[in-house]
Amino acid sequence: MGWLQQLKPLSDVADKIGGFLFNLAWSKGTRLWNVEEEAEKLRRTEKRIRALLRDAEEHRYIDDESVKLWLLELKSVAYDAETLLDRLTTFTAVARLESAEPSRKRKRSWLNLQLGPRQRWGLDAKITEINERLDEIARGRKRFKFQPGDAARRAQPGQRPRFVEVAACHDESSQIFGRAKEKEEVVQALLSDHTIPLPVISIYGAAGIGKTTLARLVYNNAEVQSSFPTRIWVCLSDKCDVTKATKMIMEAITKVKCDALSLDILQQQLQEHLSTTKFLLVIDNLWAEDYNFWELLRCPLLAGEKGSKVLITTRNERVWRRTTSTILPVHLKGLDDEECWLLLKKYAFLHGQGRENDALSKTGRMIAADCRGSPLAAKSLGMLLSDTNGEEEEWLNISNQMRILNEDNNRILPSLQISYHHLPYHLKQLFTLCCLFPVGHEFEKDEVIRLWIAEGLIQCNARRRLEAEAGRFFDELLWRSFFETSGSSTNQRYRVPSLMNELASLVSKSECLCIEPGNLQGGINRDLVRYVSILCQKDELLELTMICNYENIRILKLSTEVRISLKCVPSELFHKLSCLRTLEMSNSELEELPESVGCLTHLRYIGLRKTLIKRLPDSVSTLFNLQTLDLRECYRLTELPEELSRLVNLRHLDLHLEWDRMVPIPMPRGIDKLTSLQTLSRFTVTADAEGYCNMKELKDINIRGELCLLKLESATHENAGESKLSEKQYVENLMLQWSYNNNQAVDESMRVIESLRPHSKLRSLWVDWYPGENFPGWMGESSFTYLENLRICDCRNSRLLPSFGELPKLKKLHLGGMHSLQSMGTLLGFPSLEVLTLWDMPNLQTWCDSEEAELPKLKELYISHCPRLQNVTNLPRELAKLEIDNCGMLCSLPGLQHLHDLVVRRGNDQLIGWISELMSLTSLTLMHSTETMDIQQLQQLSALKRLKIGGFKQLSSVSDNSGMEALSSLEFLEISSCTELQRFSVVGLQSLKDFKLRHCTKLEALPTGLGNLGSLRCVEIHDIPNLRIDNTGTVLPDSVSYLTLSGCPDLESWCRNTGAQRVKKIPNVKIGF
Structure with missing residues (x-):
């Protein structure tokens, strides 16, 4: 057990001396030992070391091994001095707090942060040792002819070139050199027609040769953009598996997080999304040499419309040569x-x-x-x-x-x-930490910034927050190409270019250790290692005891793309790793942290995102220096430490952000003491009598980003007003949520929401389960010039809507569960509205109170479960997508001759008849709409490319002359849950590429004409137990490349026996899974 765990408690002494600032003296001969004096001496020593280190670093090229060893020793002294100074500074600050807070009011003391006589002797000896080592090192500088003040010649922070002003240079499309020929070749290959399924263009070349830049130039080319309605960009790390890669593609398409874990489910979802569109998929940085990786990843991609293509960049020649269906292999030279x-x-x-x-x-x-x-x-x-x-x-x-x-x-x-x-010294230090990231790893800007701050690499600036200062340094490294942007998601992410990643590993090779379980590197000086990154694979069992001997490490990071098998952390680990500043255990199956985490005096950052943690140990509240506590997507978390308020240096408390999956977690009292707090993503309101945190404690906290206020039925309008939400100008996304079936008085709830007026810079607002009858006046004010997204859900007593049309930047409006609303009011204004969603409004009858409605930019309209709504008028010609579900009285929607995408669920006969007038439709879904279905009603839709029909229980036959053959442009067809269907024909559908048949229990034969469809590529048939095979004709055309069967015994038997030779020729087959 280390000396920090053996310290004698000083809380009683601190309480008694109150007026002194931790000025405990202890006699050693004739001199007094004073913590603040020693801390100041050590601070001066540490500054000497840093200056010397900066001077040494500014001698840019150090090849002499003796100089390198000298520099390593200097860094070692610097780390030791900084750690000791941090302890002394912490002792002083803690004593100040302890003296101001009587011990009877504390349930837990900072026992490990107090100093007894024995420890004073040890610290005194340590300071003496550091000074002696520094004197020896300083003599070495003379031997190596380093001159003092070298660093002064270099630019200091804040004096760098105007990189912010020249950010436009990141636009690689503005001017290119030497790639015009290759760019034209790739563009033409993408725009050309090819007979093989899913053509691939692969760009191969050495690191830093411009593969990604060329791919991005092509990706952003105007002709390419117009040719591919769907463009997808993903960047894969070298450790990425097929499941992770498929999930990344799904998320890039849908722009939302994908929760599916099974590869089969992921592939089905991906196939569904791609089957209706022509896409371009860019896979940047493909490493996987395994042939099966590409074949598995490719399966759902084959469902895309004709002309879909894949563009790959790789520095691996095997990948380049072994990728199937390559139509243009580009070997990029310098x-x-x-x-x-x-x-x-x-x-x-x-x-x-x-x-x-x-x-x-x-x-x-x-x-x-x-x-x-x-x-x-x-x-x-x-x-x-x-x-x-x-x-x-x-x-x-x-x-x-x-x-x-x-x-x-x-x-x-x-x-x-x-x-x-x-680079100036401070940027060198920042870049060095990039050694922790695997090749191809994507990260958020805030992730790196918080890591830098935790490591103490960002100095206080009176003009800027630490995060703002770090952001400037990040932007400069980005401008200098030490980072690059990644095009794989809507939220901007970054990565370290592969060559820069190698450079980071080179310059930090003595300090950074990247290890894999069971493969611990040898020949490493354990005393010099400060940063450890553990690279883990899926389902790989991780034992952390292997790093117990690296006692000087400051950062411990699990680097993984998938959740790893780590259930717990051995208690003795934290006793050993007493210098830790960052503990990053995210994306693991970790269920608990040991109490010994409280021993980590220097800890600034705890990352537990996407873990199975249920509660934090109480000792977390003794981590005086903690700045970041990341608990996002910890869905099993039920409580926070009772004395959370003691974390007076906490800057970021990240709780899970998926608002529709949140369980209220009471907030401990004393949040108002956390004056450095900037991130508090959610706050559960409690009544004064419950003993938890009160809303008024938010008063002086300068929250940034996102804030969710839960259980607002416990709030009073006085407390709501005292929270001063209107002064929090950096809150961009706000959620106001009452509980389901809350019993707050209507009048009081109206006063509460009126008191919760946010700042006018708000960008997104969500109001949920508000029990009042009227909304506050501020909600529709034109002064909210930044508001883009507004969601009002389950406000069941509200009868009138505010004047949302006055909001100048509103793009998305979602209204649902408003059971008392009868009219949408006056639909005037809405200059920017693009998406409108209405659902679960059983009493909504009138679309608009006036004869005219203004929705000039509306592109998508979703109406669901509005059974009394009779008409929707004056929709703009530009409306491209319309979904209607369970609106039994809605008969027609005139003026939509330019509509492209229509979905109707549980519609009536009149609405189905109206569909035949929509000549511009390219996609139509009809589900459970009527008991009968006449396919001839659809034969006028000659532009239709995608058709889904399901749940028509009386549909028994679709014959050769039913009108289906008129759909000559049809490329995707799905028939499901038509339980009376006995005969079906696809004769004449020569453009059909994707055919799906599900749950048609009376169907006894494959559709007529299926074997003659020369364009057919994907066939899926599920749960048709009576289906029989007639061997007299062609069962499947030769063009089929993707076949999935289940719940069809006779057809499955044919595939394994009579048709086995035919099925072997199909590249991707799944039978009876």
Whole structure:
């Protein structure tokens, strides 16, 4: 057990001396030992070390092994001094709090943060040791001829080039060099017709050669955008499996989180989404050499419409050569010297930073020639040269450094080493932590920023928050190409380019350890390791005891793309790893943390996102330095530590954000003490008598981002007003939720919501289960000029809607569960509304009170469970998608001749008849609409490409002349749950590519003409037990490449016996699963 666990409690002493600032003295000879004095001395020592370290680092190229060892020792002293100083600073701050808070009011003391005589001796000896080591190291500087003040020559934070102003240079489509031919080839390949299913274009090349840039140029090409209605971009890490890759594709399409865990379910969902569209899928950074990976991933992609294609980038030649259906293999070579010079020059003289002359041009061309054809190198060096303001001597120095490093034949491009070594010291430190990320790993900006802050790499700035200052540094590293954006999701994500990832590993190789379970690297000096990243695979059992001997580590991070099997953390681990600042255990099956986590005096960051944690140990409340507690998507969490308010340095309390999956967790009292708190994603309101946190405690907390207020029936309008929500200008998304069947008085609820007026900069508002009869006046005010999304749900007493049409930026309006609403009111205004959803409004009768409605930009309309609604008038011609479900009195919707996508569930005969007038329809879904169904009503829809029919219990036959043959453009057809269907014909549907048949229990034969459909690619048949095979004709056409069967005994038997040879020719088959 370490000395922190053996300390004698000082709480009683601190209470008694109250007026002193932890000024406990203990005699050692003739001098007094005072914590603050020693802390100040150590602080001065630590500053000396940092200055010396900065000077050493500014000597950019260190090849002498003795110098490298000297530098490692210097860093080691720096870490030790910082850790000791952090302990002393913590002791002082804790004592101040303890003295101000009598022990009788505390249920738990900071026992591990107090100092007794024995520990004072140890700390005194440690300070002496650090000073002696520093003196020895300082003598080494003279031996190596380092000059003091070298670092002053380099730019300091805040004096860097105007990278924010030149952010436009990230637009790679603005000007390209040397890739026009390749770009044109790839674009033409994408736009051309091909006979093989799912053609693939693969771009292969070395790291940093411009594969992703070329793919992005093509992806954003205007012709490509117009040719592919659906474009998908995913970036895969080198450890990604098929399930994870499929889920990423699904999320990129739907823009929402995918919860499906089974690969079969994921593939069915993906196939469903792709079957109605022509898509372009870009798979950036494909690593998987396993042939089965691509074949499995490819299966659902085959369902896409004709012309769908896949574009792959890879640095793995095996992947490039083994990817099936490749129509254009592009082996991307380096740029020539002239092209490198043009690219380098573009950034070197950006925004007039220096002027080109003959001398600079000559030197610049020499530098460009040493880039070895790498666009990443040329761009990175160009940005570096822009810092010099055109000084010829600096350009020559960089050219000489390039030549020296080229002679060493380093594996990492010399230009990237130079770009790194020329970074100011603070940016070097920040970039070094990127060694923790696996190749291809995507991350959010805030994730990295919080990691930097936890590591103490961001200094306080009176003008900016720590997060804002770190954000500036992040943007600069992005501008310098140490990071790059990823196009795989709607929320902006980033990654470290693969070459930069190698560079980060190189410069941190003594300090960072990336390990895999059962494969612990040997030959590592354990005392030097500060950062550990554990790379885990799916279902891999993880034992953390293997890192117990790395006692100096500051960051412990699980790096995984899938949830890993880690149930618990051994208690002794935290006794060993007393220097930890970041504990990142997200995406694991962790159910609990041991109480020993309270021993981690220096801990700033706990990441438990997507774990199975149910409660946190009480000792978490003693983590005085904790800044971030990430509990997002912890759906089993039921409570927070009772003394959470003692975490006075907490900046971010992330609780799960999926509002429709939240269980109210009471908030402990004292939240108002957390004055540094910026993130508090949810807050459960409780009555004063319940003993939990009160709403008025939010008064002085400057919350940012998202805030959800739960159980508002417990609020009073006085407390609601005291929360001062209207002053929280950085809250962008707000949810106001009452509980189901709450008993709050109607008048009081109206006063509460009136008192909860948010700041006018709000972007999204959700009101749920509000019991009042009227909405507050502020809800429809035009002053909310930023509000884009508004959702009102289950407000069952509300009779009138506010004037939402006055909201100038409102794009999405969702209204549901409003049982007392009879009219939508005056639908005037709505200058920006694109999506309108109405559901569960049993008494809604009138679409609009006036004769006219204004919804000029409405593109999508969803109406569900509005049984008394009779008409919907004056819809815009631009409306593209309409869904109607269980609206029994709705007979027609005139003026929709340009509608493309229509879904009708549980409609009446008149509505079905009206559909025949919609000549522009390309997609139609009819489910459970009437007891009878006449297919001839659809034969006028010649543009129809997708048709789903289901639940028509009286539909018994679809014959050859039923009118189905008139649907010559039909590419997707699904028939389901037509329990009386006995005969079905697909004769004449020569464009049909995807056919699905489900739950038609009386059908005894395959559809007539199925074997003659030359375009048919995908066939799915499920749960048709009486289906028999007639061997006299062609069962399946040769074009079929995807076959799925279940619940069809005779057809399955045919596939295994008589038709086995035919089925073997089908690339993707699933039978009887």
